[in-house]
Amino acid sequence: MVSRSSRSRWQNDLPAAVGDRRPLTARAGVLGLQGDFAEHLATLDRIGVEGVDVRRSEQLDEIDALIIPGGESTTIGKLASQYGIVDKLKDRVAEGMPVWGTCAGAIFIAKEVPGHPHPLAALMDMTVERNAFGRQVDSFEADLHVEQLGEPPFHAVFIRAPRISRVGPGVEVLARLDDGTVVAARQGRLLATSFHPELTRDERFHRYFLSLGTS
Amino acid sequence: MASQSTPDKNGSKSTWTLKTGLAQMLKGGVIMDVVTAEHAKIAEEAGAVAVMALERVPADIRAAGGVARMSDPEMIHSIMEAVTIPVMAKARIGHFVEAQVLEAIGVDYIDESEVLTPADLKFHIDKHAFKVPFVCGARDLGEALRRINEGAAMIRSKGEAGTGNIVEAVTHIRAITEAISQLTELGPDALEKRADEYRVPVELVRQVAKDGKLPVVLFCAGGISGPTDAALMMQLGAEGNFVGSGIFKSADPARRAKAIVEATTHFRDAKLIAEVSRGLGEAMRGLSLESIPVAERLAGRGW
Numbered sequence: 001m002v003s004r005s006s007r008s009r010w011q012n013d014l015p016a017a018v019g020d021r022r023p024l025t026a027r028a029g030v031l032g033l034q035g036d037f038a039e040h041l042a043t044l045d046r047i048g049v050e051g052v053d054v055r056r057s058e059q060l061d062e063i064d065a066l067i068i069p070g071g072e073s074t075t076i077g078k079l080a081s082q083y084g085i086v087d088k089l090k091d092r093v094a095e096g097m098p099v100w101g102t103c104a105g106a107i108f109i110a111k112e113v114p115g116h117p118h119p120l121a122a123l124m125d126m127t128v129e130r131n132a133f134g135r136q137v138d139s140f141e142a143d144l145h146v147e148q149l150g151e152p153p154f155h156a157v158f159i160r161a162p163r164i165s166r167v168g169p170g171v172e173v174l175a176r177l178d179d180g181t182v183v184a185a186r187q188g189r190l191l192a193t194s195f196h197p198e199l200t201r202d203e204r205f206h207r208y209f210l211s212l213g214t215s
Numbered sequence: 216m217a218s219q220s221t222p223d224k225n226g227s228k229s230t231w232t233l234k235t236g237l238a239q240m241l242k243g244g245v246i247m248d249v250v251t252a253e254h255a256k257i258a259e260e261a262g263a264v265a266v267m268a269l270e271r272v273p274a275d276i277r278a279a280g281g282v283a284r285m286s287d288p289e290m291i292h293s294i295m296e297a298v299t300i301p302v303m304a305k306a307r308i309g310h311f312v313e314a315q316v317l318e319a320i321g322v323d324y325i326d327e328s329e330v331l332t333p334a335d336l337k338f339h340i341d342k343h344a345f346k347v348p349f350v351c352g353a354r355d356l357g358e359a360l361r362r363i364n365e366g367a368a369m370i371r372s373k374g375e376a377g378t379g380n381i382v383e384a385v386t387h388i389r390a391i392t393e394a395i396s397q398l399t400e401l402g403p404d405a406l407e408k409r410a411d412e413y414r415v416p417v418e419l420v421r422q423v424a425k426d427g428k429l430p431v432v433l434f435c436a437g438g439i440s441g442p443t444d445a446a447l448m449m450q451l452g453a454e455g456n457f458v459g460s461g462i463f464k465s466a467d468p469a470r471r472a473k474a475i476v477e478a479t480t481h482f483r484d485a486k487l488i489a490e491v492s493r494g495l496g497e498a499m500r501g502l503s504l505e506s507i508p509v510a511e512r513l514a515g516r517g518w
Contacts, residue, residue: 035243071243072240072265075263078476079480135301136324137346139237140226141226141228157236159236199232
């Protein structure tokens with residue numbers, strides 16, 4: 001899947017797992033409060049990683065990485081802050097646990113979300129704008145060139161998607177649309193995508209995320 | 216089902232993946248009927264994943280009688296302006312022009328709904344022809360698959376809207392899930408026979424038999440009045456809940472809405488459901504099914 005040339009270019013930056021079959025994170029949690037968490041759990045299952053449906057704060061101690069799925073960020077944010085998940089998550093991130101937010105999840109982990117009605121986790125130094133491409137009829141699919149994943153391009157599904165309108169100094173941009181809009185970024189062990197890799201059969205983004213914990 | 220097999224091109228919009236995908240994002244959530252922008256804000260604040268904009272909740276439609284039609288675009292627009300979550304709106308069964316208008320307004324999902332007075336006794340809307348996705352009601356698996364075959368990207372069990380009575384919702388979700396589990400045990404000939412009976416292509420029936428689930432998200436609707444009803448439907452196999460009259464016909468809509476949201480997420484956690492159910496105030500009064508003449512039951516609309 002990954003061509004030799006693109007892989008060697010990123011060898012120093014990328015820890016083991018992308019493109020090969022080295023063991024990944026042992027247990028990955030998926031925040032199961034609301035949204036398409038089942039699709040993330042199914043993807044983890046396909047790549048042989050044990051997935052945990054996380055709905056209570058104490059479960060955050062039982063996992064090595066956490067994915068925050070697509071869904072409604074207002075709902076997820078409200079339920080997460082209500083049951084102490086946000087506070088516990090901040091502690092786990094401070095300890096180095098990798099966290100990946102897809103779509104609503106990216107909103108959930110962003111430090112700045114203009115006009116958001118509920119409190120969020122505010123973990124990653126970026127500004128994320130909700131519904132940045134319009135309403136449902138403006139939802140779209142696009143192929144993205146992501147150097148860290150190599151070839152072929154990653155087919156990305158954008159549903160009432162947010163965009164990353166500002167990234168802080170420690171944040172690396174991973175993917176842009178043709179017009180330059182940032183739609184994937186990483187800050188250390190924090191990963192954000194505006195789109196839904198869990199809705200496709202391409203597991204490269206999941207492998208990439210799980211490799212962050214071994215770096 | 217041509218739209219499902221067509222490869223999705225780069226930059227393409229309104230694909231089957233995108234239509235069904237939005238419903239995937241709503242899973243585990245509650246979609247609330249709202250009649251004003253203020254209601255919509257209360258729903259969003261309570262944690263609703265989407266709102267259904269309509270002029271009257273089903274209990275009032277039932278009480279008012281007469282013909283129930285699509286809501287005023289002005290009113291739908293004011294709700295779209297008030298909240299950031301997806302906004303759905305209802306079109307009459309078979310009324311494809313109401314659907315065209317709702318698409319033009321820019322709603323995120325159309326509910327081709329038996330709660331409104333049907334406009335066509337022969338044909339449901341050809342939903343594949345639209346850019347915007349549709350949700351449709353169903354009482355059993357055959358009805359659900361006929362709607363999916365017409366292009367519905369999400370299904371809700373019908374229940375009996377505007378009653379605050381869960382009995383029909385239970386009947387319908389059980390009918391759907393039990394028929395699905397039966398399908399998984401049938402051989403090829405029996406599946407063809409079932410497809411004939413359901414009046415849908417055998418490929419669709421085979422897919423459901425293979426996956427053990429519908430190819431689209433399944434929500435429950437029609438009769439949920441509080442947190443225990445919401446959790447009941449989730450335990451019976453719904454992937455989320457529509458709540459209509461149950462919230463804004465109760466004594467304390469904001470608290471009840473929040474409790475229903477929490478019970479839908481933590482649907483197996485009886486302690487938590489007990490906690491959120493405390494002191495909620497009066498639920499909507501509700502109707503027994505027997506008190507509604509068969510001709511006035513909404514679930515019988517559509518086929």
